[in-house]
Amino acid sequence: MFTRQFGLLGLAASVAASPALLQREYNATNTSMVYSFKDVPVTKDIQYIPCYDNYTCTQLEVPLDYEDLDAGSTNIAFMKYEAAQQPALGDIIFNPGGPGDSAVLTLTQLLPQLLELLGDSYNIVGMDPRGINNSGPLLDCFDGQPWLRDYYYGQVYDGVDPRSNVSISKYYEASGTFGTWCTQHLNKTAKYANTPATARDMLQYAELLAESQGKPRDEAKVDFYGASYGTVLGTTFAALFPDRVGKFLIDAVVDGDDYYHGNWTQNLLQADASVDAFFKTCAEAGPLCAFYRNGSTAADLKERFDAMLADLEEDPVPVNDPLFVEFPTVVTHIDVRNLLMMAVYNPPTYFSIVGVVADGLESRNGSLAALYSAKGIAPGTSKCDYTGAGSETVLPKEVVACNDNNKSFNGSEEALFELFSQQKKLSTYLGDTWPLAVVPQCRLLDITPPKSQLFAGFKKVNTSTPILFADNVIDPVTSSGELMSGYFEGSTLLLQDAVGHGLVVASSNCTSSYVQKYFKTGQLPPKNTTCETEFDAFPQFAGLKKRGLAPHHPAVRRHMAL
Ligand SMILES: *[C@@H]1O[C@H](CO)[C@@H](O)[C@H](O)[C@H]1NC(C)=O
Ligand SMILES: *[C@@H]1O[C@H](CO)[C@@H](O)[C@H](O)[C@H]1NC(C)=O
Ligand SMILES: *[C@@H]1O[C@H](CO)[C@@H](O)[C@H](O)[C@H]1NC(C)=O
Ligand SMILES: *[C@@H]1O[C@H](CO)[C@@H](O)[C@H](O)[C@H]1NC(C)=O
Ligand SMILES: *[C@@H]1O[C@H](CO)[C@@H](O)[C@H](O)[C@H]1NC(C)=O
Ligand SMILES: *[C@@H]1O[C@H](CO)[C@@H](O)[C@H](O)[C@H]1NC(C)=O
Ligand SMILES: *[C@@H]1O[C@H](CO)[C@@H](O)[C@H](O)[C@H]1NC(C)=O
Numbered sequence: 001m002f003t004r005q006f007g008l009l010g011l012a013a014s015v016a017a018s019p020a021l022l023q024r025e026y027n028a029t030n031t032s033m034v035y036s037f038k039d040v041p042v043t044k045d046i047q048y049i050p051c052y053d054n055y056t057c058t059q060l061e062v063p064l065d066y067e068d069l070d071a072g073s074t075n076i077a078f079m080k081y082e083a084a085q086q087p088a089l090g091d092i093i094f095n096p097g098g099p100g101d102s103a104v105l106t107l108t109q110l111l112p113q114l115l116e117l118l119g120d121s122y123n124i125v126g127m128d129p130r131g132i133n134n135s136g137p138l139l140d141c142f143d144g145q146p147w148l149r150d151y152y153y154g155q156v157y158d159g160v161d162p163r164s165n166v167s168i169s170k171y172y173e174a175s176g177t178f179g180t181w182c183t184q185h186l187n188k189t190a191k192y193a194n195t196p197a198t199a200r201d202m203l204q205y206a207e208l209l210a211e212s213q214g215k216p217r218d219e220a221k222v223d224f225y226g227a228s229y230g231t232v233l234g235t236t237f238a239a240l241f242p243d244r245v246g247k248f249l250i251d252a253v254v255d256g257d258d259y260y261h262g263n264w265t266q267n268l269l270q271a272d273a274s275v276d277a278f279f280k281t282c283a284e285a286g287p288l289c290a291f292y293r294n295g296s297t298a299a300d301l302k303e304r305f306d307a308m309l310a311d312l313e314e315d316p317v318p319v320n321d322p323l324f325v326e327f328p329t330v331v332t333h334i335d336v337r338n339l340l341m342m343a344v345y346n347p348p349t350y351f352s353i354v355g356v357v358a359d360g361l362e363s364r365n366g367s368l369a370a371l372y373s374a375k376g377i378a379p380g381t382s383k384c385d386y387t388g389a390g391s392e393t394v395l396p397k398e399v400v401a402c403n404d405n406n407k408s409f410n411g412s413e414e415a416l417f418e419l420f421s422q423q424k425k426l427s428t429y430l431g432d433t434w435p436l437a438v439v440p441q442c443r444l445l446d447i448t449p450p451k452s453q454l455f456a457g458f459k460k461v462n463t464s465t466p467i468l469f470a471d472n473v474i475d476p477v478t479s480s481g482e483l484m485s486g487y488f489e490g491s492t493l494l495l496q497d498a499v500g501h502g503l504v505v506a507s508s509n510c511t512s513s514y515v516q517k518y519f520k521t522g523q524l525p526p527k528n529t530t531c532e533t534e535f536d537a538f539p540q541f542a543g544l545k546k547r548g549l550a551p552h553h554p555a556v557r558r559h560m561a562l
């Protein structure tokens with residue numbers, strides 16, 4: 001029996017723990033072990049207490065605006081995984097992307113991969129950025145009713161079809177009215193949830209840490225690992241505080257100028273190449289890929305796939321098998337494109353699913369497509385059946401992204417039409433759906449950060465430690481490593497021979513040894529290094545090699561994120 005949970009394909013479910021790496025535990029009989037940040041005192045200095053069995057947690061009280069202490073304060077949540085050997089070489093602050101993703105949550109989900117990549121000589125610290133999950137200020141437009149928020153998102157995003165200007169117009173108006181709604185409901189403190197302020201909080205942490213170790217505050221440096229949107233946070237920090245940069249690993253690199261302009265137009269540069277990788281690896285995998293036929297080449301597979309998609313554009317497929325859906329529904333080409341989007345973030349987990357979905361759809365059987373897209377399944381629309389597995393990350397993403405872009409998104413309806421058509425030119429497979437990642441909500445969301453928290457743009461700087469940039473050879477949504485590396489004197493870009501979003505998508509001794517050498521000694525890999533990997537898009541035993549970052553929550557597949 002297929003369950004709703006199975007259809008949701010959460011990132012947590014896609015990550016297989018490797019128990020060997022998780023042996024150290026705190027003594028859980030100590031009754032002060034806490035399992036909620038509500039039980040972690042908010043303090044002015046760092047006071048870690050045991051939490052969530054294997055970690056320690058602290059919450060810092062920080063000024064909402066470091067330049068205007070009268071604005072009040074908020075709480076920032078930190079969760080630390082301690083290195084085996086203490087004292088550790090330092091604390092690596094980790095950010096997994098979004099904006100909107102919880103570092104605290106992702107740390108627990110990706111711990112084995114993080115240890116494999118970063119080694120075990122630094123502590124790893126998940127810090128929930130401002131406005132996100134356990135950290136304040138609160139960003140909520142639905143008066144504490146998350147089931148209502150998730151129901152709302154389902155309504156707005158479902159069925160936006162760029163083939164219809166009517167549909168885009170409707171989305172445009174819906175976004176606008178949402179901005180107006182949120183302006184009425186958000187707390188006045190929401191404007192302080194932005195990337196430059198979060199960067200400043202990282203400095204605060206490093207200074208308090210130094211102080212607690214008897215070292216001078218003003219020499220404290222931040223060590224950092226950021227992926228995807230985390231690269232915006234990292235490069236923002238490095239631009240604002242170049243002489244406070246410790247070891248920085250900047251992975252799956254976003255074009256920061258594009259992000260701060262609110263454009264989101266430079267993401268899909270390698271999107272079609274990443275879909276082509278599906279055809280190539282499916283042909284190589286043979287019978288392990290359900291879409292493969294005897295003797296298929298990559299070109300054959302692409303031809304059949306494109307024909308299937310074209311057929312679907314004309315004729316959506318009805319689904320009514322009660323084993324797969326709770327009510328009758330239809331699967332559209334947009335559903336398949338959303339699934340593809342999710343898949344190219346994390347091929348080892350999702351390419352085999354694309355294989356079975358395409359195999360079914362080719363003979364107009366949409367049951368598995370519906371299942372994996374969570375179509376024909378009732379959302380939790382009341383407090384009682386709310387599972388919390390919905391859109392938690394979407395609202396913070398929108399507020400933070402809007403705060404960051406200083407109203408520079410050109411919010412006309414024409415601009416939205418133009419965006420859809422331009423993105424389609426950039427990627428024939430994913431250009432139809434990516435513009436939903438953009439934030440037309442900003443247009444009528446009337447909040448603005450204080451001047452001190454508006455980012456003035458990147459220009460070339462010299463950092464106290466050279467930065468290590470990294471990208472997979474093919475990343476569907478972030479491949480601007482070379483561009484961003486250009487802003488930071490002495491930095492190097494390391495490539496990893498894999499397809500997907502973030503280094504953790506593949507195992508590579510080469511990558512991890514360069515990364516760990518960098519964190520230990522500051523030494524960068526030679527220029528133009530490309531690391532081999534054990535990348536396998538169709539693992540023999542699916543489940544064992546599942547790993548990687550997914551676009552937010554797959555259940556919210558309509559809300560693409562970095
Ligand atoms: C755990 O802590 C309790 C109380 O501090 C102590 O009595 C017990 O021996 C400890 N257990 C282990 C395995 O260290
Ligand atoms: C439990 O942990 C707290 C915080 O680390 C410590 O202060 C306390 O002494 C511990 N209690 C026991 C019984 O070990
Ligand atoms: C702590 O580690 C153990 C394995 O040692 C694991 O089973 C458990 O889920 C971990 N707890 C958390 C909260 O991550
Ligand atoms: C927020 O963090 C808690 C752990 O403190 C975790 O259980 C929860 O899933 C996280 N929620 C989101 C939306 O990330
Ligand atoms: C949609 O609007 C754009 C911009 O106004 C226009 O170029 C395009 O032809 C329209 N498409 C359709 C199908 O009407
Ligand atoms: C806004 O947030 C502040 C700080 O968290 C809180 O004290 C205040 O009650 C909130 N105001 C409203 C109207 O929710
Ligand atoms: C973003 O869009 C604006 C207005 O269309 C344009 O001037 C600017 O060059 C764009 N920036 C990037 C980085 O694409």
Ligand SMILES: *[C@@H]1O[C@H](CO)[C@@H](O)[C@H](O)[C@H]1NC(C)=O
Pocket residue numbers: 294295
């Ligand atoms: C696969 O194709 C080859 C040549 O096209 C043929 O000899 C073989 O019998 C086919 N195998 C199957 C299982 O159809």
Ligand SMILES: *[C@@H]1O[C@H](CO)[C@@H](O)[C@H](O)[C@H]1NC(C)=O
Pocket residue numbers: 360365366367368
């Ligand atoms: C459609 O595909 C599903 C999943 O493979 C299968 O269980 C079902 O029997 C198929 N339906 C038809 C009518 O073939």
Ligand SMILES: *[C@@H]1O[C@H](CO)[C@@H](O)[C@H](O)[C@H]1NC(C)=O
Pocket residue numbers: 406454455456
């Ligand atoms: C933010 O936008 C305002 C109004 O357009 C402009 O005057 C200001 O220079 C911008 N600030 C930054 C840091 O870009």
Ligand SMILES: *[C@@H]1O[C@H](CO)[C@@H](O)[C@H](O)[C@H]1NC(C)=O
Pocket residue numbers: 509
């Ligand atoms: C990577 O390192 C591990 C542990 O050191 C080793 O077992 C494995 O064979 C190595 N893999 C490759 C491809 O070198």
Ligand SMILES: *[C@@H]1O[C@H](CO)[C@@H](O)[C@H](O)[C@H]1NC(C)=O
Pocket residue numbers: 527528
């Ligand atoms: C690195 O690669 C680029 C382009 O592939 C090339 O132009 C450059 O000369 C190479 N640099 C070195 C040091 O090999």
